[in-house]
Amino acid sequence: MNRRSFIRLSLLAIPAAIAAYLLLNFDKVVKRILIADTQSLKVPDEAIDRFLNEAKREHFWNKFSFSKKMFICVQHFFSSLGIKLKYHTKYVQYRSMITGQFLLSTDFFLNKMDPSKDVTYIGFFNPYKTGCSNPFSSLRFTS
Amino acid sequence: MHYDLIVVGTGFASSFFVKKFLEKSSPTVRVLVLERGEYIPHQKRLQDARSKPLGEVSYVSGGQAGVTYKNNNPEKAWIFDPSFGGSSNCWTGCTPRFMPNDFELKSKYNVGIDWPLSYSDIEPYYCETEDIMAISGPEVTPYPMSKKYPQPAHELSTVDKLLQREYGELYISQPTARSSISNKRNKCCTSAICHLCPVEAKFTIENGFKKDLYADPRIEIQYQAQVVQLDIQQNVVRGVQYKQNGQDKKATADLVALGANAIFNAHILLNSGDTNVHTGKNLSEQVGYYAYIDLKDFQNVGGSSIITANGFMLYDGAHRAERGACIVESHNDVFIRYEEGKWRNIAKFKFVFEDIPQATNKVERSADPLIPQLTYTSHSDYVAKAYTHLKDNIGNILKTLPIENIYLDDKYQPSEAHILGTARMSKDAASGVVDKNLVHHQYRNLFVLGGSSFPTITPSNPSLTIAALSLRAADQLH
Secondary structure, rough: OOOEEEEEEEHHHHHHHHHHHHHHHHHHHHHHHHHHOOOOEEEHHHHHHHHHHHHHHHHHHOOOOOOHHHHHHHHHHHOOOOOOOHHHHHHHHHHHEEEEEEEEHHHOOOOHHHHHHHHOOOOOOOOOOOOOOOOOOOOOOOO | OOOEEEOOOHHHHHHHHHHHHHHHOOOOOEEEEEEOOOOOHHHHHHHHHHHHHHHHOOOOOOHHHHOOEEEEOOOOOOOOOOOOOHHHOOOOEEOOOHHHHHHHHHHHHHHOOOOOOOHHHHHHHHHHHHHHHOOEEOOOOOOOOEEEEEEEEOOHHHHHHHHHHHHHHHEEEEEOOOOOOOOOOOOOOOOOHHHHOOEEEEEOOHHHHHHHHHHHHOOOOOOEEEEEEEEOOOOOEEEEEEEEEEEEEEEEEEEEEEEOOOHHHHHHHHHHHOOOOOOOOOEEOOOEEEEEEEOOOOOEEEEEOOEEEEEEOOOOOOHHHOOOOEEEEEOOOOOOOOOOOOOEEEEEEEEOOOOOOOOOOEEEOOOOOOOEHHHHHHHHHHHHHHHHHHHHHHHHOOOOOOOOEEEEOOOOOOOOOOEEEOOEOOOOOOOOOOOOOOOEEOOEEEEEEHHHOOEEOOOOOOHHHHHHHHHHHHHHOO
């Protein structure tokens, strides 16, 4: 292998290795996101782990394609360094979906987002099993 | 067996046609309905969804539509439900009417082609369809109505109320087949998964027609019966050939009505030797982009299910000479913002643009007579110009909201789940496939119903108009 080929291969291999590492740590990234996003709330320690276990059981992360998971991991890595990459706004949306799914699995929204109340984990949010489940609608709020 | 009428499909187009046809027919008339899929009761669909892990639940619960056609563009999705009731099973129940100028795009704006019928021609059938579907809607609308909606409007959200204050009748509670009161169906309780409503608040062909219309002894319905082609002799359709459980079958009739979607209506015509140059061409649908708006010190709460309001402020006007009309959907599912204390200080909109159909986007025959081949390159520049305008002006359009940040997607959605074009309506055979009564220009005992007949692709959701056109078509029969 000549020097040029080696450099080319390295240029491909290094990002691929970083990507693979990040992807293998998708669960950890999700956990870090949830801990960061709920730090101001009274969430018991075990709630996030329970959520992550149930998310796995519900194949929930199937809703996130391989490339989407990769995207979240890479964006999260740079975002935690204070660097906003291109398409950061998409990352914001995906992150909101993850945190939203967690909080919907608790009584936080049912308590009208009151940060002074203890947050109780209810069970993995599944709108097919729980009808009338939009906590923001006219059923629970007068607009 | 010989029938008075053979109908292909059981979705909106077919079912509303059969309803009116039977109202006008004698007690001895015989109708054969051929449905390519199965009858899957709503309760079974729900049980299936509940028994699966959440990540395995798909949007369409009636089978895999994707295996029924070959797609030359994997980035472009075509969504439908291939079972009894068709896409009424997976629609979200959005039923705005078209605007009067939608029918006169060429005359008014020198774009596309005119429909061969006007808003006033279809208006009585809009009223009838809205009664049948028990539509909820507001008292004031941007389009003229000779009759009020049968059910009151759903409540607006806090965001919608600000926008309605700004835009008046151009921003309304969404007209919808999701019940606002308990009447023919349960009242909507805002589950926000309207494609499979857990409380059966949404009109479907099953809850609207299965127990009465399809129980009419004049109807014989056969399932898993895919029509392959028509038998045509000297420009008269004599019957259909279909495949059922692997067997080739035939049936004859005086009248035939194709009520499949725009992919399969065109495919059956092409298989049957239809040589109209427009058959199969102009495959199209609307183009939608999402936008998320962070709100400063303002909660977006209240409102109804999934889509609470429609904005018409970008819809009709002189701009349509240059760029497409847009309908705004205000969404109300369970989205949040992940920032502390700002959880619901966010609004979500979808901007849905009309397109000008292009002949290069088309349905063709493949080597397999059961499987059509779809070629779709892109939407037209008419959409691109409208999107650019939105991108440049969205802050101004939504200026009445306390905006903190705007995130407008730069990628359009893969599908709006509305398959249109392919056998368009026109005044004559030179410019389209069917006439204003949805009768084929060449085969005068053949109706081609549904979204395939749309000459232009308005931004509004098409199902209400598809149903109204079918009622009207059957009403023209003597």
